[in-house]
Amino acid sequence: MKIDPNSSADLSAQIAQAIKDAIVSGDLIVDQRLPSEAELSDQFQVSRPTVREALKRLAAQSLIRTQRGATGGAFVNRLSFEEAYSQQITTSTLLLSMNSVSFDTACEARYALERACAPLSALRRTPDQLATMRAEIFRQAQPSLTDEAFCASDVAFHRALVDGAANPVLSYQLAGSVEAMQPLMNMITFSARSREKIISLHSQIADAIEAGDGEAATLGLKDLESETRSLAASVFAARAAQK
Amino acid sequence: MKIDPNSSADLSAQIAQAIKDAIVSGDLIVDQRLPSEAELSDQFQVSRPTVREALKRLAAQSLIRTQRGATGGAFVNRLSFEEAYSQQITTSTLLLSMNSVSFDTACEARYALERACAPLSALRRTPDQLATMRAEIFRQAQPSLTDEAFCASDVAFHRALVDGAANPVLSYQLAGSVEAMQPLMNMITFSARSREKIISLHSQIADAIEAGDGEAATLGLKDLESETRSLAASVFAARAAQK
């Protein structure tokens, strides 16, 4: 692992990259201890604060964890699915909000991916996951529910559907799509009638999942997508007309 | 934005989180300049090195960029799709390698998601993207190609297919699935016969995409998935028997 002191890039960035490469390539394995900050500053011929900045960069990506004390130090961190989920959600959310991605684009991506999970979920969902879907449908039917809570329940419903596929990699990928849509969905006001329609489609999907009928679930999701998009279109149109 | 000096968490982590929250919530908008390091250390009542560690954490996530000089400072960074892609690929790769995700699980997720793109790609792919797919198929037919180069070409083929959907959010999500599979695929040796089969399926898929037949493309991907999985199974079985 070498760095170039004459490079234009920050030393801390170079050091972080060098260590990151070692982790990704497998030179450093999970739970392996890195040299102490003092040793690293010797190796790279930089000061300790610079090494520390590099280590903080890695810690921010959950690539390492640090521990104080006699046997402490920086250790290569096992990237857990949970950590990856939350990173994914943050990144997706920012990506959508900062690049003014249209509702349609985000919606299309989300439902395309979700339909990919439906057949698997129809085969593998646990009774518990099905129960969660039913419970969320019930919750959605409460008229006292705010629009935000309705959206949150919607996310929980779809999360259960996706998790039903029993494929953690799929769940990880979908987490971003589903959750990052929530801020966009929150911009929509749900009338009693539109809620009714959505709930009915949710029931239809849950029925298909319960029956193990992946095709029917996929069709239900297709309907839900067009319903969501037309609903959003009318809300946005109404808002534009108001101006 | 406040931090708790008595918390167990590192001060730099708390400060980074506070600023991150401000960015995600929209309190800080793209290209907005953060206070200088000196001002931040005043505000948070910590030393400058601590502030710097916090800023490096944010820089590692591409949330800010820094600039030296009189009008320099730290600025909220627009998270570009390119940056998000590469983050996504790194995270997915590590997730798979560190959690010993099975080939089947990764493969299933990858093809499930890719099938979701196929119908859209059949409708929208540009001539250029189709040409890329054809070119990669041609490359794959060269017998001199190493197994690694064959895999790389495979990734390029599928990348073109996914990009054909003309939905950047989909492309972003798929980038992880497709590219993170490559290290797993690289563990497989491709015999002349298995290459022939894969190339034929690729052609079939490209034909379907060219004809605008999403359903046929989806079926081709299904076949490709089972072919890939049975190929992997036999390679792994042979390797196990050799021991």
Added chain:
DNA sequence: AATTTTTTATTTGTCTGACATTTAAAAGTC
């Protein structure tokens, strides 16, 4: 007056050295 050059102020990047805090192992004590 316009242009070029020089100066200056501001900000990040890096270094040195120090002390605080945490933690586990070693040493000491009963």
Added chain:
DNA sequence: GACTTTTAAATGTCAGACAAATAAAAAATT
């Protein structure tokens, strides 16, 4: 042997300094 104390090693934090980059302001030149 079990418990307590000490010690050493590591990260976390701080203070102050200088280097380097950069743009604006000031000065010099044409």
